[in-house]
Amino acid sequence: MKRIGIFTSGGDSPGMNACIRAAVRTAVYKGIEIYGIRRGYNGMIKGDIYKMESHSVSNIIQKGGTILRSARSKDFMTKEGRQEAYNQLQKFGIEGLVAIGGDGTFAGANTFYEEFGIPTIGAPGTIDNDLFGTDYTIGYDTAVNTALDAIDKIRDTADSHDRVFFIEVMGRDSGYIAIPCAIGGGAEIVMIPETKTSINEVVETLRSGWSRSKTSFIVIIAEGDDEGNATEVAARVQKELPHMDARVTILGHVQRGGAPTAADRMLASQLGIACIDGLLEGRKNVMAGVINSRLTYTSFTDTITKDKPINPAFLKMVDILSV
Amino acid sequence: MKRIGIFTSGGDSPGMNACIRAAVRTAVYKGIEIYGIRRGYNGMIKGDIYKMESHSVSNIIQKGGTILRSARSKDFMTKEGRQEAYNQLQKFGIEGLVAIGGDGTFAGANTFYEEFGIPTIGAPGTIDNDLFGTDYTIGYDTAVNTALDAIDKIRDTADSHDRVFFIEVMGRDSGYIAIPCAIGGGAEIVMIPETKTSINEVVETLRSGWSRSKTSFIVIIAEGDDEGNATEVAARVQKELPHMDARVTILGHVQRGGAPTAADRMLASQLGIACIDGLLEGRKNVMAGVINSRLTYTSFTDTITKDKPINPAFLKMVDILSV
Amino acid sequence: MKRIGIFTSGGDSPGMNACIRAAVRTAVYKGIEIYGIRRGYNGMIKGDIYKMESHSVSNIIQKGGTILRSARSKDFMTKEGRQEAYNQLQKFGIEGLVAIGGDGTFAGANTFYEEFGIPTIGAPGTIDNDLFGTDYTIGYDTAVNTALDAIDKIRDTADSHDRVFFIEVMGRDSGYIAIPCAIGGGAEIVMIPETKTSINEVVETLRSGWSRSKTSFIVIIAEGDDEGNATEVAARVQKELPHMDARVTILGHVQRGGAPTAADRMLASQLGIACIDGLLEGRKNVMAGVINSRLTYTSFTDTITKDKPINPAFLKMVDILSV
Amino acid sequence: MKRIGIFTSGGDSPGMNACIRAAVRTAVYKGIEIYGIRRGYNGMIKGDIYKMESHSVSNIIQKGGTILRSARSKDFMTKEGRQEAYNQLQKFGIEGLVAIGGDGTFAGANTFYEEFGIPTIGAPGTIDNDLFGTDYTIGYDTAVNTALDAIDKIRDTADSHDRVFFIEVMGRDSGYIAIPCAIGGGAEIVMIPETKTSINEVVETLRSGWSRSKTSFIVIIAEGDDEGNATEVAARVQKELPHMDARVTILGHVQRGGAPTAADRMLASQLGIACIDGLLEGRKNVMAGVINSRLTYTSFTDTITKDKPINPAFLKMVDILSV
Incomplete structure (x- = not known):
């Protein structure tokens, strides 16, 4: 794999920029080309794509939001839209994708792979934390x-x-x-x-x-x-x-909004690196996550379908501590 | 004047503690006794009053809220309530008051003076900034x-x-x-x-x-x-x-809430000092304020009745700057 | 066990108050009496000890520092000092201790147990994070x-x-x-x-x-x-x-300093509860910690003697990300 | 005047961006063209100059630093350097300047006017607050x-x-x-x-x-x-x-660093507007400032040579309040 595309999708969350930065710099470090795709699947369909260098991600680690912008895409839910997205990726020679987002984003990537064979590795970018496959999501x-x-x-x-x-x-x-x-x-x-x-x-x-x-x-x-x-x-x-x-x-x-916390920057940085590493190792359609301080990859299917229940002990704590 | 009471009244605002601290330390510095009255006029009526020393106000300058608590008092709106408040002040030997609050607080102080001759100096403690007699109120x-x-x-x-x-x-x-x-x-x-x-x-x-x-x-x-x-x-x-x-x-x-800003701490400190200084100089029923960087005293009557309009140039700025 | 003492010792760290609060409220919730000991082992020796209730820990969860104060104690390093500390605990009827601090604190507790049989459970209160037996320390x-x-x-x-x-x-x-x-x-x-x-x-x-x-x-x-x-x-x-x-x-x-982060409040609250639970279950001379999201107890001896090395992958990250 | 250049110079201060934004948008609002000059006098000499539009200053009001970069220029201290700066301004058709900086910046502008007749209006951009002609400087x-x-x-x-x-x-x-x-x-x-x-x-x-x-x-x-x-x-x-x-x-x-406070954003916005207004009214070689809530213009010469002493009452306050 010589050329990778990266995008953010769904609701934005603090730390997305730190994740983009880590993925871009890891790619540069490993001699891979990396392209930014603006506004998620929308930009993929429209070919709103540009080459990123190390300096493209300077001074963004502390910033809320996402420099690649984010959006939900109705067009990508149609076969025609995905075909057009594929054509654009072909045009740019992009062979694999890094997707920072939530389960909607990953479901789209799954379908896209089945139809066009483009592998994606995801990073959990959502403040909601309700994604199976990672203890914490980026932004939570x-x-x-x-x-x-x-x-x-x-x-x-x-x-x-x-x-x-x-x-x-x-x-x-x-x-x-x-x-x-x-x-x-x-x-x-x-x-x-x-x-x-x-x-x-x-x-x-x-x-x-x-x-x-x-x-x-x-x-x-x-x-x-x-x-x-x-x-x-x-x-x-x-x-x-x-x-x-x-x-x-x-x-x-x-x-x-707001500058991401230290924990979110660390997590985002680890996962940004893991997305590139994963693609280069031949992984596909998995979400990188950290479980018990360990880097893991979970299939998009598991991420989307499995529940991550709240620790019931925490509910009990509210009662005890407000005594 | 040998003994002064201090209280906060109405909605609380950040910087009230800094103002209390400044008044208490100024009193101590000048050899005057100072008594804290809890929960505004309510505590005055109930005699919830205690002697304050320099250390009573240690480590509060940065804290939101008010260590003296604040409340609105229905009882003080009755003649009986004010009589009881006066009795309590007599009991403690309190000859003058520092009131940190808004126009309701000052209106009460005006009436109280007319009936019982206890002089009050006020400090503008409200986040709303709509008090005549000062460029800024404490907490704004x-x-x-x-x-x-x-x-x-x-x-x-x-x-x-x-x-x-x-x-x-x-x-x-x-x-x-x-x-x-x-x-x-x-x-x-x-x-x-x-x-x-x-x-x-x-x-x-x-x-x-x-x-x-x-x-x-x-x-x-x-x-x-x-x-x-x-x-x-x-x-x-x-x-x-x-x-x-x-x-x-x-x-x-x-x-x-929140820790008061530097400007609010400076203003609160200046006005806390000014309240004690004013009482010792024989002033009464005036609010201390800062206008054009200058300490001023404005009669409660003016504070309550006069308007402080917003600078119309500021409204125009919203239009220009969102061009 | 009917009566427990609690203290903070060594350098203070943000979240110590949240830990005190959780321990106190858990004790109250379980019908156990709990006594605050001021300034660590110094206060134990001097008998600077007071009964705590639920309201003793109201509105402290967000505050830096420690309401129980902290200090290092030279006297407790002598047999005479520890004898005096024991006498004071006897006087108050305190049968077990919660110690929030670092390895110096726990070493003292170990010796104290050997000599006088008072069991202690510790919580890791230090910003340094270099304590074996927990992924993170309170305040880090x-x-x-x-x-x-x-x-x-x-x-x-x-x-x-x-x-x-x-x-x-x-x-x-x-x-x-x-x-x-x-x-x-x-x-x-x-x-x-x-x-x-x-x-x-x-x-x-x-x-x-x-x-x-x-x-x-x-x-x-x-x-x-x-x-x-x-x-x-x-x-x-x-x-x-x-x-x-x-x-x-x-x-x-x-x-x-500063208000503890959400993660530090959660950790401190969990460990405060665990300290009381542990004492009531008959544990002694162990530090409560969270490893891989799981509550654990590690012997003071292990905590003091074992190393907790930094993840070497993190050092590598600095190189990659500054490319 | 149809075309104005704007630059920041000297040490940067929070609020410089808010001032740039206000000046740019006021120019656009009034139908004047405005050009950004990067890295202060250095960029002027090198012709590092670009046309700014309303959207050039979107989403910068809250950001520390300065999007125009800042630098001290040795070359501008020579006649040759200033000649080259003048040539560049001529090339771009720039007839007047907005300079956000301190007294060194304004001294340079004075000399530049004497030699080449280009009028400048300054805004006080420094955290030090020691500039005559304004109660507060931007960033203080x-x-x-x-x-x-x-x-x-x-x-x-x-x-x-x-x-x-x-x-x-x-x-x-x-x-x-x-x-x-x-x-x-x-x-x-x-x-x-x-x-x-x-x-x-x-x-x-x-x-x-x-x-x-x-x-x-x-x-x-x-x-x-x-x-x-x-x-x-x-x-x-x-x-x-x-x-x-x-x-x-x-x-x-x-x-x-850091996001500018509300007061700094208000001051910076007012002064950015005042710089453009001043140039259009034919003013030159003056610094815009706010004294006693009033917009004022002070000659660069006064700004540079006159002292702004600290209120001695403030020194006294430290003594009283630490009693």
Whole structure:
């Protein structure tokens, strides 16, 4: 393999740039040519592709977002789109791909390989952490720290009687972000998609806290919780506890940005190297990950289909620590 | 005057602790006794009062919130409540007060003086900055920087087609926080209580931006804007622009917390000193402030009744800089 | 076991408070009494001991330092000192200890057990990360992120010809902090105690960089490197490269402070719980740690005597990524 | 005037990019062409000049450093160099200049005007704040906050007996950065070029503190203090107080980087607009500044020759507040 393409796809996450940098420099180090593909599969179809050198990735390791831009592509979901993408790769002589993204990205790569035989190695670039095949995804540690920093600031404000802060963090399908925010932020309640926490339970916990003369509460809500988002949960709890002073914070895309943490830069750098190494060793359609401090490759199929459940001990911790 | 009481009242703001520290140490330095009163007028009524020494304020200058706690007091709005507060101050021998808070706090102090002759000097402790008699209030600079930091993170995330970020910042009655957030955050639109910006104008600005192939927009909304909060504005704009991908961030109380900035610590320290100096010089019922780098005292009456309008040049800047 | 004492010892590290909080709340949750011992073994000898409740650890999870204070104790190194410490524990009815600190702390606990039979469970509280028996120590992740944040700021400043930044980070005996700083900070050179990097090599790397028209360099130096501290290394390199513009940054104790990161709070919370659980299960003279995401207990003896070498792959990464 | 050139010169400071952005967008808004000149006077001489558009300055407002790069130029100090710079400007049709830098930059612009008649308007871009003609320089507020953040972290670490932290901040000729660091950081001693503080005084303050059982001290030292840098001061004090545990932190270029604060972005934006406005109004060889919240223009000659002394009240504050 003499020429590799690299792209980012799906929602961006902090550390994607560090991963791009590592892959590019590893390629340069090993004498392989590497081409950047802009805006994910869209740019592949349009031929928005350029040669990258060592200096192309100077001074980006600390930057949020992705210099290659990211996008979701409807066209790549059609056979015609993929054919056009293949034609472009042929034009540039690109023989293998590094894809930084999530399971949608990897599913596309799987199909693309079946049809056109172009091998891809993936790196898990998503703040959500819900990808099988790696202990942590690139961007997750940063997102959690960003949310936690916001929660700390809320904690600073003066205690007032009956004040309850409802803080919504990201997590459409999982509580991976919500859980460390709750434990590390000293929250009293956490609501996540994986478990049922009814409005009644929330109301009871608050009532019981007040009866023990606790006067200020933090409730962390993953955006994908069954009971609704933070605004909705706050309104429903308010109805039961009319004297309560509810305050809502929705962090939203704030969690996707910011300079990546040290852990995310290390992980992204390791995986960027592993993507190039993997392609050169002849691997294909696998995601590079780190499990128990060990570099691993997991098939895209496993990554997409297998679950990565949250450690149940962590849920228990919220209860113990808010005693 | 031999004995002074100090308290914080109303919504807390970063820098209140730095102000308490400066007042306490100045009193100690000048050989005056100083007593902390907890939870504002509530603690005054209940006699929740303790002697403070130099070490009582060690290691608090960098902390958000207020070690004296803050609260709004319904009881102090009654004659009986104020009588009880006066009795408590008599009991402790407190002859003058330092009040860190906003216009509600100062109105209470005015009435209290008329009825019982206890002089108060105030320091402007509020993130809102809308107090006449000082260029900046204690906590304002910190709140703006906190909001801006969040906006920067949103700006990091990859550009996507037709994505519009609606970010709600504090400001029930004024755009003081929203304006520097918009200018410093590179926002395209700012909506504040002082000016009318209709949903139609927002829609038109977005449409015109798209026509110039701009693909990502930031709209800053002061919570007190006439058109509603961020969630409401986003929904109304969405109705007009159904292809738009709207994302809402509500920072909420995050803006009240955090370590105070250097400017807030300097201002708080200067004003804490000025409160003690003012009482010892025989001043009363005035708020200490800094105008044009100069220490000034403004009567509570002026502080409460006079307006402090936003510099209209700043509004113009948003238009020029988002060109 | 009905009554447990807890203390912090040695250099403080961010997350010690989170660990104290978790241990205290777990004890309360399980109906065990827990006593705080101030300033490590010093306070034990002096009987500076107080009963802790759930609220004793409110609002400390995000704070750097340790509310129990820390100190090194010369007295505890004598038999008389330890006898006195034992007498005090007897007086308070304390039957077991939780010690948050490093290998010096654990060595003391071992001796104390042999002489007086008081069991201790330790948590690894040090930013240095060089303790066998846990993948990470409490405070390490925070220290690395603090250093990295400083390096990012240096990276911001305009490129200038022949400018070399020498940045000294903590690490008397190991490069655990220096390595991720170098990889995550995009440094060209890293100098750590574990490996020999001569001044000549540094000079050659800089010369070769200049010849490739690189104009700005970052050199990370662990304080314990054989070639000297940053000031010394800079001076020696300067002598060889007189046209070079060398700038020195020594972060020092900045790295010990700051709010703990999410990872440090999670780790500290898990280990605080594990310390109490371990004592109640009858364990003694072991350090709680997390290896490969799994809670483990390692004997103090192993912790003190066994090495935890740095992953050699990480050293290689610095070379590849600075290509 | 139809075509303006813009450049940054001297040491870089946070907010330079925000100033460039404001100037470029104001030019575009007013239908004027604007050209970026890279690396200050060096790029002017070499013709390293390019046309800037509105999008050339997208997404830079929050970035430290300067996208135009900065450098000191020896060639511009010669008549030949300036002749060549003039030739290049003629080639590009540039009739006026915006210079973001310090007094060296402005002195060069003065000479250049006398010789070649090209008018320049300057913006004060330096973290040092020691420029006459503006209350604050661009980057100063950010530098102070960066230093203060480091001091806060040091303050976090556990109190230990006889520990003294010597922290060196920037300020070759002035204590502008050191003073708010000392007041806002709660330091006991501050050493600045403007005043004499002998080693003896430092030793006495420490001794007297210990006698009052204070155990931890922070000493802030401006790099240009007469008594030497932090390492030297620490060594000299140590000789007098051998039992003291001295720790040195040298922040160095860390203070030049980082995202600019809100105040720096506002100031930079105002001044960037004012530079273009000033040129279009026919002004020349003046520096735009803000004094008492009012936009002003001060002749380069006054800026270079007049002093801006530190408010002596601030020095007094350090004494009162460390009581």
